[in-house]
Amino acid sequence: MEQYDDLYQRWRNNLYFASLLVASFTLFLQIxxxxxxxxxxxGTIELPTSYYILLYIYLPSALNFSIVIVGGHIKDSDRFSDAFKNYSSILVLSTEFFVIACARNVFTFTITLFVIPIILTLMYSNKMMTNIVTMISFAYMLISSYVAVLGSRTRDLLYLIEVFIAFSLILGCYIITNLLIDIEIKKKEIIKDGAFKQLQFEELIKCDPLTGLHNMAAFYSKLEVMINKGVRPLTIAVIDIDNFKIVNDTWGHDKANEVLIYIAAQLQSGCTTLGSVFRYGGEEFTIIFPEVTIEEAKAMVETAQQNIYNYQFESMPGQVITFSCGIASYTADSFSAHDFFQIADKIMYKAKLSGKNRILVE
Structure with missing residues (x-):
């Protein structure tokens, strides 16, 4: 529920304002x-005026505003969980309607006000909350109806029929609200499933199907993030397999693919504890080393280079595989990710021109 915290906070604020408005409007209407x-x-009012005002204006208003004050304290306090605050925001209104229904039971429509808190639970998509609020609403309705029956409506059959209708309305509202919550939950599940599949698809697009490494797009995306976050030192290595075209022409595509897969595995084995390996394209690989110096990066690449050089491919007897590598460290904040790559790429080509099977640093 964390992703909805801000939204729920706004809803709680709105419900608090609504409860304050209900208390104020009720006082105004009673006056x-x-x-x-x-x-x-x-002559309509049989009670003494002062007692009537106390019973039907002062007391209900004092109760309602006290309820609002308590609700506001809960809303703003750090002592209560967000879940408790969500319940409180609904129950404050329910209790206000209970006070209104008891104080003004002469107006039958007041007992139908309890459908409002039930509907409001839709905002939180919480069936447990809907169940609890509905039970409380039923209890409030029965108590307020009993208060009315104890008063001047003891033998009012029509009132009992109206209470039954209100009971039916609350029950129907409860059923419909639960159905709507089920629909909302299913919609969220569909959206979540769609988002997960989208992430899977995006991850698939970023991956090289042969080696399983992330590709060029992922390389630039991650490098851009590292640069923007100010990760320093930030080192990259650009690796190109020496004489790969000859290997491909001599042994065929399948054998050449074995070379690519093995080199990818060796680079991952030797460098992924501190770096991320990518297949840039063709026979070229890149590695991002966040918070790693050039010297540390070079040592890791050298280990992988030595393992690859010493490895004997059974399907390619006598074939020695080497690579040339250029390593650079990010030194100027004005460099883009592509500019940074170009620096390391040029160093790599210098390594090739100087005899291949070399690792040069900036």
């Missing part, structure tokens, strides 16, 4: 209703 009753329908 308006009370004023209208007292001013235009005198």
């Amino acid at each position: 308006i209703i009370t004023f209208c009753f007292l001013e235009y329908v005198p």
Whole structure:
């Protein structure tokens, strides 16, 4: 869930604002209703005015704003987990609606407000949260209905029918919400599976099918990252097999491929503890050595060079394989990855011109 942390934080902030708005709007509405009753329908309120105001304005508003304050404290506190904060953001609204339903049970529609928190659990795509919020909503609805029955609606059959309808609405909302969460979870799984396959495809594109090494595109991509991160020292080696065309013409493509595979394996064996090996193209290989000096890189390449020189290919009796190598270290921040490669590549060609089977450094 880490990738959604910022999004959930914004949702919690929005829900906190919504809960504050509900508390404020409810207070305003209660004042308006009370004023209208007292001013235009005198005698409707049977209780003493001060007691009515205390019971239906002060007490519900105090409870609602207290709930909002507690919810805001939980939202901003580091003592609580994000999962707990997510639950709190929904339950604050549920509890506010419970206070409203108890205080204003004369308006039957108030018990239908409990469908709202259930729907809001869709934001978190959490079926456990939906189940818990639904159970709490049912409990709140039953308690608020019982409070209404204890009041002036003891024998109101119509009210009981309305409660049953509200119960059915909450149950239907719960079922639909769970179905929508299932759909959302499946969509996320499809997206995740598609992203994974895309990564696999991109990785496949970056790989040389013969040697299993990453290719030129991957080389430049990684080198660019190392340069931009400021990795220093940063050393690269450019390797070219000597007389590979003669090997290919003499022994054929299959035998030449064996040479490429063996050299790739030797370079990986000798250099991958501190470097990354790439097949640049044809008979050319490159190695990136992050935080490795030229001297350290040269020592590793020399080990691989010696192993390759001493190896006898059974299918090519008497054939000796050598390579020429140029090694350079990144010294100027203005160099691009391609410029850096060109420096090492030129050193490698100097090694070839000076007799081959050599390793030259910058």
